[in-house]
Amino acid sequence: MFYEDDCIFAKFPLDPCDHLRANENELTKLMTHKRSRYVLYQNGQAAMDINDLSKPYFLNHEIILDFSLTEKIFLGKDDDHAYFAVETPDQHALANHIQFLDLRLIAHNACEKGYSKTPSLLARGKMLLDWHNRHRFCANCGVKTYGHKGGYVRKCEGCGSEHFPRVDPVVIMMVTYKDKCLLGRGPHFRKGVYSALAGFMEPGETIEEAVRREVLEEAGIEIGDVQYVKSQPWPFPSSLMIGVVGCAINDDICLDDELEDAQWFSKQQISKVISSGGDDQFRLPPKLAIARHLLEFWLYSD
Numbered sequence: 001m002f003y004e005d006d007c008i009f010a011k012f013p014l015d016p017c018d019h020l021r022a023n024e025n026e027l028t029k030l031m032t033h034k035r036s037r038y039v040l041y042q043n044g045q046a047a048m049d050i051n052d053l054s055k056p057y058f059l060n061h062e063i064i065l066d067f068s069l070t071e072k073i074f075l076g077k078d079d080d081h082a083y084f085a086v087e088t089p090d091q092h093a094l095a096n097h098i099q100f101l102d103l104r105l106i107a108h109n110a111c112e113k114g115y116s117k118t119p120s121l122l123a124r125g126k127m128l129l130d131w132h133n134r135h136r137f138c139a140n141c142g143v144k145t146y147g148h149k150g151g152y153v154r155k156c157e158g159c160g161s162e163h164f165p166r167v168d169p170v171v172i173m174m175v176t177y178k179d180k181c182l183l184g185r186g187p188h189f190r191k192g193v194y195s196a197l198a199g200f201m202e203p204g205e206t207i208e209e210a211v212r213r214e215v216l217e218e219a220g221i222e223i224g225d226v227q228y229v230k231s232q233p234w235p236f237p238s239s240l241m242i243g244v245v246g247c248a249i250n251d252d253i254c255l256d257d258e259l260e261d262a263q264w265f266s267k268q269q270i271s272k273v274i275s276s277g278g279d280d281q282f283r284l285p286p287k288l289a290i291a292r293h294l295l296e297f298w299l300y301s302d
């Protein structure tokens with residue numbers, strides 16, 4: 001069943017080769033190897049093959065010499081190639097061969113065709129490049145930092161501090177009460193879309209505590225048991241969505257300002273909208289969202 005599949009952006013397809021990150025000689029050799037492949041990004045979008053937009057347009061090291069580039073991120077290896085991620089501000093280069101696409105669109109297209117590992121490969125490059133762009137100066141002393149260890153560390157030129165890529169954990173919960181589930185909509189959602197409640201974890205919280213706090217704050221519902229279901233990397237810019245089912249103790253909804261609306265829905269209503277695709281009154285989040293996986297997990301479980 002669908003809910004048993006991996007979420008899009010999950011299952012990184014390469015061996016990340018942690019042991020090579022600190023080996024500068026080996027990394028330099030790989031960077032200039034004729035079989036090495038470069039994934040090109042621009043403004044957070046990935047270069048895809050204009051003849052098949054489901055495939056990245058990989059570049060070799062000779063072609064990327066023509067670009068002004070930011071960091072070179074070592075993504076890892078498969079049986080045949082080493083992979084790097086690079087970003088360029090240059091416009092119009094390779095315009096006849098590539099099209100830069102947003103990762104949401106790439107993920108959406110992959111979901112329509114069935115599961116693909118391409119979004120996961122592209123997501124890691126995007127997350128690391130975003131992190132480098134936003135951490136050029138040391139948070140400790142303010143001096144410039146530089147990329148190190150294949151792009152998995154930034155080191156300070158001043159105080160020598162090492163900074164590591166960050167991931168922001170978000171809890172996303174299918175709240176259930178007897179045979180119904182709670183879905184809400186934010187003010188910026190597409191018309192009719194209702195989805196699982198979600199929120200960033202706060203320092204010092206467990207997943208269970210974050211789930212209970214968020215649902216109480218947003219909808220006035222108390223949560224008892226919390227069951228982990230699955231997680232999803234979310235590269236906008238760098239979150240980890242932690243998907244759970246939370247059992248509600250009460251069903252009296254009391255909204256705060258974050259949600260425009262929240263309602264309880266029956267399994268019959270959810271099944272019906274999955275079959276019909278929904279309308280401007282009620283539709284579900286797209287298949288690329290972990291919220292959709294959680295809904296189907298609940299729907300098909302006893």
Ligand SMILES: [Zn+2]
Binds near residue numbers: 139142156157161
């Ligand atoms: Zn410093």
